[in-house]
Amino acid sequence: MKRRHFLITVSAMFAAPMARAQSFEVTLTEAEWRARLTDAQFSVLREEDTEPAGSSPLDNEHRKGTFHCAGCDLPLYASDAKYDSGTGWPSFFEPLPNAVRTKEDPGLFGSRTEVHCRRCGGHLGHVFDDGPEPTGKRYCMNGVAMVFKVA
Secondary structure: OHHHHHHHHHHHHHHHHHHOOOOOOOOOOHHHHHHHOOHHHHHHHOOOOOOOOOOOHHHHOOOOEEEEEOOOOOEEEEHHHEEOOOOOOOEEOOOOOOOEEEEEEEEOOEEEEEEEEOOOOOEEEEEEOOOOOOOOOEEEEOHHHEEEEEO
């Protein structure tokens, strides 16, 4: 039984990158993404990495505006939906309409729900069920995956 659980977990880990092969409105080659993004942005958006907690200036961004995908510039979150979750990552209680998609993100310590840009498929972060009203959601995003535009 332990061997089967191990094999299922390992298979799920390798299946996750293959799920990225689905088509999106903005589709670039790896070289084109590398030319467009910084190393840190590429690591998060295209390789599903996570930036260190507390490293993003966007966690402390409090001006009125919109947070956009750093990969394709799609508006993702309004500043009105941002709140301080105390986690060290920019957090929101809801995305803008038709901005993000989610998928299960299996791992060694359980499954989470990944959030990605619906237009380019870039990995943004994860969503959890411990956020504030009115949604009860915490969209915990990597700041490096976004850019902020003042209203």
